[in-house]
Amino acid sequence: MKVIAHISDLHFGREDKKVAEALLNDLTTFSPNLVVVSGDLTQRAKIKEFIAAREFLERLPVNYLVVPGNHDIPLYNLIHRVTKPLERYCQYITSDLAPTYLDDEIAVLGVNSTRSLNWKNGAISSKQILELSKKLQEFSPTIFKMIVTHHQFIPAPGKKLQPIIRRAPETLKTLESAGVDLILAGHLHIGYNDDARAHHSVNKSIIVAQAGTAISTRYRGEANTYNVISVNPDTVTIMVRSWNGNTFTEVNTSNYIRENLFWHRQ
Numbered sequence: 001m002k003v004i005a006h007i008s009d010l011h012f013g014r015e016d017k018k019v020a021e022a023l024l025n026d027l028t029t030f031s032p033n034l035v036v037v038s039g040d041l042t043q044r045a046k047i048k049e050f051i052a053a054r055e056f057l058e059r060l061p062v063n064y065l066v067v068p069g070n071h072d073i074p075l076y077n078l079i080h081r082v083t084k085p086l087e088r089y090c091q092y093i094t095s096d097l098a099p100t101y102l103d104d105e106i107a108v109l110g111v112n113s114t115r116s117l118n119w120k121n122g123a124i125s126s127k128q129i130l131e132l133s134k135k136l137q138e139f140s141p142t143i144f145k146m147i148v149t150h151h152q153f154i155p156a157p158g159k160k161l162q163p164i165i166r167r168a169p170e171t172l173k174t175l176e177s178a179g180v181d182l183i184l185a186g187h188l189h190i191g192y193n194d195d196a197r198a199h200h201s202v203n204k205s206i207i208v209a210q211a212g213t214a215i216s217t218r219y220r221g222e223a224n225t226y227n228v229i230s231v232n233p234d235t236v237t238i239m240v241r242s243w244n245g246n247t248f249t250e251v252n253t254s255n256y257i258r259e260n261l262f263w264h265r266q
Contacts, residue, residue: 002106002144005032006209006227008186011071011216012052013043019224019243020056020215026241026248028061030228034101035060036108038186038211039069039150041093043218044076050092057093065101066093067110069150069187070120085116098131106144106231109135113149113165122151122187123166129174136178144231146182147175153183154199154208156190172196176204181263182229182236189213189220191227191240193254195263205263207256209238225251234258 005027010020027035037057042049050072057064072093073085080087086097099110109132113122136145153172155162165171165185175183183196183206191212195205212225224243229236235257242251255266 002034002103002231003030003032004106004108004229004231005030005035006038006184006211006229007035007214008038008150008211008226009040009069009189009213009216009218010037010053010056011040011043011213011218012056013046013049014216014218015052016215016217016224022243022247023215023226024056024059024061032062032228033103033106034108035062035064036148036184037064037066038148038184039067039114040071040186041066041069041089042072043216045072045074045088047088047092050088054092063101065099065108065110065148067099067148067150068093068097068112068114070114070122073114073116082116085114086112100135102139102143106146107136107139108146108148110148113151118166121163121166122149124149124171125167126170129167129171132171133174133178136175136180141179142233144182144233145178145180146184147180148184150185151187152185152208152210153196154194156188156210157192169200172200172202172206175206176202180206182206182231183208184211185209186211189218190222191225193238195265204261205258207236207263236263
């Protein structure tokens with residue numbers, strides 16, 4: 001079994017320092033194999049915010065994989081937003097915009113879904129889809145495969161008309177053929193999970209897990225949350241841990257079991 005801590009939307013510049021310290025402490029209790037950070041490390045892509053984000057990442061108890069979010073691109077400096085959108089992210093966080101984590105059981109691929117012009121909603125390009133396909137085909141069929149983006153593939157509950165990441169259907173067909181079982185994302189500051197088949201025309205089950213905002217004060221109707229995900233070849237458990245004002249506690253757990261290529265939530 002592998003354990004992944006999935007945190008998102010840190011928004012340094014609008015972070016709650018008490019919550020940030022509590023999150024670091026809570027993460028140590030689970031000894032995850034990997035921490036996945038699905039974007040929006042900063043509020044306005046300022047240097048001091050990236051420095052704070054980097055210091056936080058360096059304090060994580062284990063290895064991490066991180067992708068940028070739209071807030072990691074300058075919003076008001078239009079020249080930098082168009083010509084050098086992720087310059088500071090690459091300088092202070094990582095220059096790897098397509099990171100990979102691989103061990104004997106799981107493969108995790110990060111995808112940069114940020115766009116200078118489509119600033120809020122994000123996209124995956126045809127080139128990225130092709131690169132994903134090539135990378136995923138290199139892994140053994142027995143490896144549990146997942147990808148990480150900032151922008152969501154499925155809308156929040158009760159928000160059927162909510163925009164999703166551009167080229168989601170084309171990407172999902174590629175992920176389906178490559179045997180991907182799990183997608184991790186953020187952006188909405190709401191935690192939820194579901195089967196992609198409930199929202200898209202795909203034949204194979206792909207679990208989508210959204211993380212809320214882990215430490216920021218930019219709430220969207222729920223407290224700070226993050227996911228602790230346990231992965232086995234035929235079972236996935238997604239535990240949502242929420243800040244109650246003093247500590248992080250479990251508030252909801254979803255269990256998925258694979259039967260004949262389909263994931264069923266118990």
